[in-house]
Amino acid sequence: MSYDLVVIGTGPGGYVCAIKAAQLGMKVAVVEKRKTHGGTCLNIGCIPSKALLHASEMFEEANHSFEALGIKTSKPKVDWKAMLAHKDKVIDGNVTGIDYLFKKNKIDVHTGTGRVLGAGRVEVKAEDGSTSIVETKNIVIATGSDVMPLPGIEIDEKTIVSSTGALVLDKVPNRMTVVGAGVIGLELGSVYARLGAEVTVVEFMDKILGPMDADVSKQFLRMLKKQGLKFKLSSKVTAVQKKGRALEVTVEPAAGEAAAAALDADVVLVAIGRRPYTEGLGLAEAGVELDERGRVKTDNHYKTNVDGIFAIGDVIAGPMLAHKAEDEGVAVAEMLSGQAGHVNYDVIPGVVYTSPEVASVGKTEEELKAAGIKFKSGKFPFSANGRAKATLHTDGFVKVLADAETDRVLGVHIVGVGAGEMIHEACVLMEFGGSSEDLGRTCHAHPTMSEAVKEAAMATFAKPIHM
Structure with a gap:
């Protein structure tokens, strides 16, 4: 079967693009390597982290605000397994919702790893190794991003974890070191701090939330310190070694002018950013150009240098935000249907x-x-x-x-x-x-x-x- 549009990746950008295109009358298919739709955001990112953030905030409120409001209770306790079960239920509900929307809009789903063979052709490799070819007038690459590794430190998702592993720890650690004071590091670090972990955040820059307004960064740092989080700014992690059941984290000044220090931790969360996911997509063979940071190069209409191939979301330039990807997905679908799709990058919260x-x-x-x-x-x-x-x-x-x-x-x-x-x-x-x-x-x-x-x-x- 031939399609008007094939979208590779069903994260926020991809699934929204597919649905909008179908609503505008196109015959649409999606290609997704995961067994569930929603990408990083719904499965191992935005949504599950918000479930744990909310649960930990309620625990904090019960411990510190109830009495001041005239509410007396016995001391609350953390049921970590129940919190994780709540998180998983939230994920399942959202993923099921996307499945329903695909069926409602008559979008065909091809499960497997997508590979661009050139304009109009996508290879889908299933989990069992079998392949099939999908033909289409247009292709949208919406494969998102992956965790940025820390050189010399291997993430095992058990004690040295990315955001993925941090969402499924078997227990709340006594001590956690967070590498990176960006959005992900501060969100997940604050979850575990509220649940009782001693959290130390190591940041290369001299401020937290680097791109944010300086007034906000300074005020927020004071707030987080008041909540019990510790910070080592202008510092870098150069090694993590196992010492029995614990970890020894080597921290050095970012400028390298002073002696290294050691931190003891039960879990190390690496949260230094994300990088575009383009591996195995066949982009080089298809002639699709990437920039110096590995992002797909596009024009103002999200078109690559190859006719009929477009890209949106984390895989192109701009902030790696789910809502930015969603708006780009809508814009591409509108452009392909002859409308004037547009995203105002000056107004992305x-x-x-x-x-x-x-x-x-x-x-x-x-x-x-x-x-x-x-x-x-x-x-x-x-x-x-x-x-x-x-x-x-x-x-x-x-x-x-x-x-x-x-x-x-x-x-x-x-x-x-x-x-x-x-x-x-x-x-x-x-x-x-x-x-x-x-x-x-x-x-x-x-x-x-x-x-x-x-x-x-x-x-x-x-x-x-x-x-």
Whole structure:
């Protein structure tokens, strides 16, 4: 059978692209090497980690907030197996949902490893070694990304783990060393810290969450330290050796100017980033060009240098975010159907799902200064917000950055409970070119955490009411 579109990979970008294309009238097939759909995100990434984050946050609330709110309980205990079972149930529910959507939209599923044989032809190699050829007018590569290894350190997914292994540990470790203070490292590190592990985070840079606004990074570091996490910034891990049942982690200054130190750990989580997954896809043989970082090179319409072959998501340039991949998948499907698909890369939010959350969209203060753009900055702390006081969630702030001349909002940064939800009013505003005055003069329900967004916007052109 011949198709209008074959999508290789059924992660967020791939499955959304396939569904949208089918909705637009195309005959679509997907190729997936896993037995389940959803990619890293649904199976071993975004979704399962959020299940554990939520469970650990509830445990933390029960231990530290209930009494202050007048709730008396016996001391809560962690049932780790039950937490993992909850996580697995969440995964199964989401994966089953994708299966249903594929059937609903009459999308054919080919299970096996996809290999591009050239424009219009994809080889599918099944688990038993048998192969078949699928013919199509267009191919979308949506194979996502894989864990970035740490040179000289072998990940066994038992005691030296990636994010994959960190989601299936047989017990909560007493001591955990996290290599990398990015989103994944801080999210999973905070899970285990809340559940009782002594967590030390080693970061090569002199700040956590490298790309984030410096104000947010500094405030968030203080919050995490207050929660008990320890940090070794401007440092690097150069070796991990087994000592009986434990591990000895060798840590050196990033600049290499001082003596090495040793950390004892039961588990080491390597979270230094991800790299595009292009291995075994036959791209070189098909003539598809990659850039110096191994990403598939595309034009503004996600087209590679080979006619009929497109690429989206983590496998191309840009932030490795599920929602970015989803929007690109929709855009490609629309373009292939003759519509004007488009993704606004200036308005892609980023969220760190810790407790509290960190969220941002648009430019940071440092980026605006580097670009020579004159701007106004407004900040408002949650400690002055009525709803935050009532719920004991007063840590953090909202920061709004607006063009000094036009007042157009250029960036919004939030650290606080619910930041990942609040950031979207900033996204909508920025998508339509709104100003900080537009935001500051928009009526917000009282009492809500979102009022802090309004007050931060007011601080860029006038004065906030509650400060």
